[in-house]
Amino acid sequence: MLLADVAATSMAVAATRSRLAKRSLLVDLLRRTGPDEIPVVARYLGGELRQRRTGLGWRSLSSLPGPAAEPSLEVLAVDAAFERMASLAGSGSSTARSALARDLFAAATADEQRLLRGLVTGDLRQGALDALLLEAVAEAAGVPADAVRRAAMLAGGTEPVAETALLAGSPEAALEALASIGLTVGRPVRPMLASSAPDVAAAFSGIGGREVVVDAKLDGIRVQVHRDGEDVRVYTRSLDDITDRVPELVAVVRGLPVDVVVLDGEAVALDPDGRPRLFQETAARSATSDAELAAATALTPFFFDVLHVDGRDLFSVPLIERLAVLDRVASGHVVERVVTADAAAAEKAFAAWVAAGQEGVIVKDTASAYDAGRRGSAWVKVKPRHTLDLVVLAVERGSGRRTGLLSNIHLGARDPAGGFVMLGKTFKGMTDEMLAWQTARFTELALEDDGWTVRVRPEQVVEIAFDGLQRSTRYPGGLALRFARVLRYRSDKSAAEADTIDTVRALAASGSDGTARTDSSSDT
Numbered sequence: 001m002l003l004a005d006v007a008a009t010s011m012a013v014a015a016t017r018s019r020l021a022k023r024s025l026l027v028d029l030l031r032r033t034g035p036d037e038i039p040v041v042a043r044y045l046g047g048e049l050r051q052r053r054t055g056l057g058w059r060s061l062s063s064l065p066g067p068a069a070e071p072s073l074e075v076l077a078v079d080a081a082f083e084r085m086a087s088l089a090g091s092g093s094s095t096a097r098s099a100l101a102r103d104l105f106a107a108a109t110a111d112e113q114r115l116l117r118g119l120v121t122g123d124l125r126q127g128a129l130d131a132l133l134l135e136a137v138a139e140a141a142g143v144p145a146d147a148v149r150r151a152a153m154l155a156g157g158t159e160p161v162a163e164t165a166l167l168a169g170s171p172e173a174a175l176e177a178l179a180s181i182g183l184t185v186g187r188p189v190r191p192m193l194a195s196s197a198p199d200v201a202a203a204f205s206g207i208g209g210r211e212v213v214v215d216a217k218l219d220g221i222r223v224q225v226h227r228d229g230e231d232v233r234v235y236t237r238s239l240d241d242i243t244d245r246v247p248e249l250v251a252v253v254r255g256l257p258v259d260v261v262v263l264d265g266e267a268v269a270l271d272p273d274g275r276p277r278l279f280q281e282t283a284a285r286s287a288t289s290d291a292e293l294a295a296a297t298a299l300t301p302f303f304f305d306v307l308h309v310d311g312r313d314l315f316s317v318p319l320i321e322r323l324a325v326l327d328r329v330a331s332g333h334v335v336e337r338v339v340t341a342d343a344a345a346a347e348k349a350f351a352a353w354v355a356a357g358q359e360g361v362i363v364k365d366t367a368s369a370y371d372a373g374r375r376g377s378a379w380v381k382v383k384p385r386h387t388l389d390l391v392v393l394a395v396e397r398g399s400g401r402r403t404g405l406l407s408n409i410h411l412g413a414r415d416p417a418g419g420f421v422m423l424g425k426t427f428k429g430m431t432d433e434m435l436a437w438q439t440a441r442f443t444e445l446a447l448e449d450d451g452w453t454v455r456v457r458p459e460q461v462v463e464i465a466f467d468g469l470q471r472s473t474r475y476p477g478g479l480a481l482r483f484a485r486v487l488r489y490r491s492d493k494s495a496a497e498a499d500t501i502d503t504v505r506a507l508a509a510s511g512s513d514g515t516a517r518t519d520s521s522s523d524t
Helices: 003-015 019-031 035-045 058-062 075-087 093-106 110-121 130-141 145-155 159-166 171-179 200-205 247-254 279-286 291-296 319-329 343-355 432-444 501-510
Strands: 193-197 212-217 221-228 231-236 260-269 299-309 337-340 360-365 375-382 387-397 406-414 420-426 446-449 453-456 461-465 468-472 479-482 485-489 516-519
Touching (some): 003 019, 003 035, 003 110, 019 035, 019 130, 035 075, 035 130, 035 159, 058 110, 130 145, 145 159, 145 171, 159 171, 193 200, 200 343, 200 360, 200 375, 212 319, 221 279, 221 299, 231 247, 247 299, 299 319, 343 360, 387 432, 406 432, 406 461, 406 501, 420 479, 432 446, 468 501, 479 501
Parallel strands (some): 468 516
Antiparallel strands (some): 212 337, 212 360, 221 260, 387 406, 387 453, 387 461, 406 420, 461 485, 468 479
16 A cells, blocks of 8 residues: 555545544545555554654754655555664664655655654644544444454554454454454553542542542552463553563562462552652652662552453453452552542542542542543542643743753643644743753654754653643633643653543633633743
8 A cells, every 4th residue: 555545544534523534534544455554554544653763853854855746655665664763773873764764755745744744753633543543443344343442452552453353354253353352461451541530529429329439549650460470571551561670569469379460550669658759759760670779769569450360351340349359369569448439538538648648549430340441430530739641742942040951841732633732831840850851851852943942742741730721812722721830741651641632621611720811921
């Protein structure tokens, strides 16, 4: 398949706001995709390269040759070119990578160049997100969307599921093949996610008076742990394997009274009094296998769910039953919880856990299954302040004592239709260590630099605290953050997991955020 076919579909998808029309366009292209091309085309339709890092930065994309007159690039050849770029390392790799990029873009038409730029920068504004792509795969294969979503949850991604469904030969065979995809110990599954509520009462309001599980929300990193005998693997929420970096977690899980198990939880660095250390310390510890740092900052696991034990899958079992199993197999390493139908009792637990240094609570439906990879109403998180996980879109050069550093960050919420919606800027809350870190990080992500503002690849998630939202004519979303300040960078989250502009608008509409009059300030 020519890359031009993918580019044309991408442009057509971006040109319509109709979800049905978008899906129809995706279905048409998937049905024309060759067997070997499905993984590449599926990833490109989702707005991503298959290579997590190509090494291309804004300089590489700022002086590329003009477009070709006629299309000639095949999608598999394009994927191979990016694979070669990603594999380059050492002396001369930057020059070689730039040469490969020039050759690739020189062979691309104008529409193909637009697609390639969007894929490289992670800013392909076409409105085709993973959920919509899964629906398109289901329609193209003639199977129910739920069967495709379930398979993608257990396979940990869309690509293998697209191959399985589209190559089966018939809807009946596809459904059978998808049903055969199960939880495999040692292969991570997409984690279940929580929606947000402004307070405990709001979280309880959708439960209908039934008992709920109220978990302490720990200020750590999400970990999914798989054990099969003595073999233990530890994965992050983005499904990266960090086993070699966290031997202390491996040791704990090997000591549990079970042979085969899959656990979901958090890993936290604790001080001598048992309080959680700063999140940055936990994140730094999980990012390295340095023995000295590991000895000084050990991680402690706390589990809040179990998906499999000794040959039995549990993700479809009600939560309250899964927790009984969890308490048996992971005693001493379970997140604190209360089970109650009383919002006042949950409020009391919330206050106590926050005072102990935790982030808040997660209110969970006792009857809920483990709905991996989705953010629904069965789990609802509550924090003691207004916070959003946003994406850094650009960063400004500092002045005064911040001269030479990248300081003021531009903040964007994810747009479900594609791209990001800017909500303001901030330089508040940044420590000297954070400024040094973000200067290095955003130099690495730079796309364009006009000497003052550096536009960056929209990849870095940052947790922002704010006092409220205000109406704004300055920003396209019509809203701006009030008194925004940086809490921490969330390198454990991808941009696809950032809060959406719909979440922000819902918060403003609820009135619980203290939405203010029209914004006329310049420091938001």
